[in-house]
Amino acid sequence: MALLEVRNVSRFFGGLAAVNDVSFGVNKGEIVGLIGPNGAGKTTLFNVINGFYRPSRGKVLFKGEDISGMKPHKICKRGVARTFQVVKPLQRMSVLDNVIASAFLRSPGRKEAERVALEVLEFTGLIDDRDVISKGLPLGKRKKLEIARALATRPELLMLDESFAGLNPAELNESIEIIKQIKEKGITILIIEHHMKVIMSISDRIVVLNYGEKIAEGRPEDIASNPEVIEAYLGESGSA
Structure with missing residues (x-):
């Protein structure tokens, strides 16, 4: 069984098919x-x-469960975690707090969320920037932060x-x-x-x-x- 299954998914906007009967x-x-x-x-x-978006037709399954x-x-x-084309970190928060905020989604408390966040920042090479306010990061590091935030949800x-x-x-x-x-x-x-x-x-x-x-x-x-x-x-x- 595939981890993710996209089955005959279509998504219409005002009659226009942005996605039409896609499966993989x-x-x-x-x-x-x-x-x-x-x-x-x-x-x-x-x-x-x-x-x-909800599919107009078809379904999406993750580990066999319909998540449509x-x-x-x-x-x-x-x-399931994702990043976005336009990177939008929580600009007034530090790099560490950005990642902690994401880690809370699947962590039982602040201590565990911070542990996960620090581990992810080390992995992505952002550990030395942990106290930097995110709006001051250059594009390359903002892209890394976006990946780090997604990874923090494990x-x-x-x-x-x-x-x-x-x-x-x-x-x-x-x-x-x-x-x-x-x-x-x-x-x-x-x-x-x-x-x-x-x-x-x-x-x-x-x-x-x-x-x-x-x-x-x-x-x-x-x-x-x-x-x-x-x-x-x-x-x-x-x-x-």
Whole structure:
């Protein structure tokens, strides 16, 4: 049984299908990439999976349980965490307090939440910034903080929405290593990303969306040579 199952999911807005009859699974321990042109429905699908939107049709299952339309905090407590394209930390709070706030979702008290937060900050390389007010962080560290906040909820499935966007080469390499280490910890990853070299190098499988529909699914090498994918996306983005 897949850890996450997306079954025939559609999401309509005023009669327009942002996501149309999409199905795929994510197995425990995998990194699955979700790619497609801008407007393909990737983030909308993320919003359906983690409860921000209720599917118009179809269902989402996590560990066999139907979580379709469940509130985001309840889905998070079941072990699904996500990051966002636009990073919005609690700007007046320190880096540590930002992560503690997330850790409270699945921690019994302040002491345990702080222990988890410090562990996550060490893991993500932010421990020396723990007392820094988050609004003063540069983009690369804000992106790391977003991942740290998600990890603090101790997820089984981590959903990353363009966590590499805007990073310089050094920050990009650091983030790739963090993702690989997250996988080594046994956390399953579903990732939206436009850096094709990155997504091809870290993903076990890739799902491709175009105009809200799944047009391909397979190993990175198969996706890279798929004519429909090349026409819809790879040919436009090149090696971006």
